Amino acid sequence: MRFLLVDRILELEPGKSIKAEHHISSDEDFFRDHFPGFPVVPGVLLTEMMAQAAGKCLDAEGREKGKGKAMLAQIRSAYFRDWVRPDSTALITAEVRTNQAQYATAVCAIEVNEAKVCSADLLFSFLPMNEFAPGYRDEVLETFLASRKHGKV
């Protein structure tokens, strides 16, 4: 199983805010167990979607400043307001509140069909890039930055 929970970045202000989306297919394996007859996206995956989106926002700035990769350190709060069913598209937003050398915090939310389904307040630390595999890159972020460079966003 891959663990890429952001398909596409729609808007990005590096280190400040991001809007992204992820489509949840009805074929996802976890729907077999969560739950038979009432398939809903697990809250941990919704939280991870928000963390990945906020992480990309921080990484977009961090790569310029050599800060390292943003890593989720703490779920300070999380609220799940509505079920997310198969074949939904999650609109993920994150607003960075504080952003320092060692840590950052972000307030995140997911909307489905223009209704807020969850929100979270997340704390991130930064891990040096040399901890990761050589050549590791974030394709979703790279694609967005490349398209912006070429004036497509």
Next chain:
Amino acid sequence: MAAEISSSEALAWVAEVFEVPVEKIRPETRRDEIEAWDSLGILTLMARLDEDYHILLTEEEIQQLQSVGDILNFLRKRGLLRDDQ
């Protein structure tokens, strides 16, 4: 600048940051007596000082904080804490 808080409010704030019941901590409580005062706890403390009081801790200041009383003194030095009457 953030509003001043009393000693008891500051204690409650520290308890919230480290997720311990406020009755379990006193100014004398040392860092090693608070389970959540680890590397993540330090990040949490730094982020909360930043968000709540607009204070950025330096590496040197972090090293100097070894007890709850040290945090209270730090807030006092920054003019954020007024001692209870």
